[in-house]
Amino acid sequence: MSSSVRFLLNGLAETAVAAAPDMTVLRWLRLQARLTGTKEGCAEGDCGACTVALAEPGPQGLVWRPANACILLMGQIHGKLLVTVEGLADGARLHPVQEAMVARHASQCGFCTPGFVMSLFAAYRNRERPQTESIHDALAGNLCRCTGYRPIVDAARDSLGAESADRFDALEPAILEALRAIAAQPALACETPEGRFLAPRDKYELACALAADPQARILAGGTDLALEVTKRHARLPSLIALGRVAALRRVEEDARTLTLGAAAPYEDLLERLAALAPTLGVLLRRLGSRQIRALGTIGGNLANASPIGDMAPALIALEGSLRLESARGMREIALEDFFLAYRRTALEAGEFIDSVRLRKPGPSDFFDVEKISRRFDQDISAVCGAIRFESAQGVIRGARIAFGGMSATSARARHAEAALEGAPLAMASFARAAAALTQDFAPLSDHRASADHRMRTARNLFVRWGEAATRPPEAAP
16 A cells, blocks of 8 residues: 555656645645645635646546646545646746736736636647637636736637647656556555545455445545535545546447446546537536536536536436445446435445446437526536437427426426426427426525526426427528
């Protein structure tokens, strides 16, 4: 077992740290490494002031991702390269991203500037092109109160369009070699007086670790779990992380189904899910910034069992099922049966989610998912609804409808489904289904939306779905 978190910091020098299991990267950087360019703003992964870059070996070299250091735990960077704003310059020469920020006067008070620089640095290292949509996506997780964003976007366009190299081009072969050497070491078991952090390498080690310590908290991406540390000031004395179990990050596909490893980060799934349905891609982009998508996982989102978790309604509509494993064996469960009550699931002691399997929409299927929130980007939904059905000869078959935000769990709208089943593909059918929602849900009022607003919104989604499903195909040019 490796007793210390081992990683590369701003280059080639390997760093070994015996960190408390709930030590955040931001806290370690500022208080122990004395690298204070990384700032704390919101302490919940919203503002981007704490953005750092992480790199790990991929099929064709290093894969770079921005991440929020405020909700990233030290054990999660084991076997990775961590780059902060202090590590970008090549001696006295600024990085091309930094040069562009200076040239475009893209900083005023400067507090948020390191985070913007690091988000653009990750995009630069991934050779992204200076297209407006890509730039906005790269910067969506960073907030600035001073500049109005225009000079930052201009700096992004200048730097991403540049062909100049940076110091990491020459260092990449040595970085890959060093990271692979760390990966070849035994599993991480970091023991400190404050607790322990385990990072098993395969599902067998994971099952054994959970059997030995069934009360340990499972750490997937940590984008929600870490808030217990940063917001509630709780201690997490025993953590078992999933990030090094390669089998839990797999993606498998056949003609009818798509299977997603529970620990696969959202960023790795974005293109595959968007290919199934464009609205799934929109949902994922709205779910969180790149910093959040780099860490957050589909299994973590489901195990969290939030009634306003965005993915559950879409996956339920797509006939999602879960494969659960433990040292005792394996079982499968339909996703709608996985949620038992508010924040309660069917997971038993020692169990973990292995994967999520869904049925891909077919050529005669209608599928849509809609998220309603106060803010379009990176906001928690008031209502999220998804629908899927097959239309054969003008008749609706196999309707599956699911909503989040309408009850204590994400759930199917079975009365609305029954109203659509066998009905003609017409607006009147969708109106009857909308009326049936009052038999399915009795939503609550909270600070995000009133009960009346939620019910009206959910019923209005049937108008949108009906108009989309009954709209005649555009005439060929």
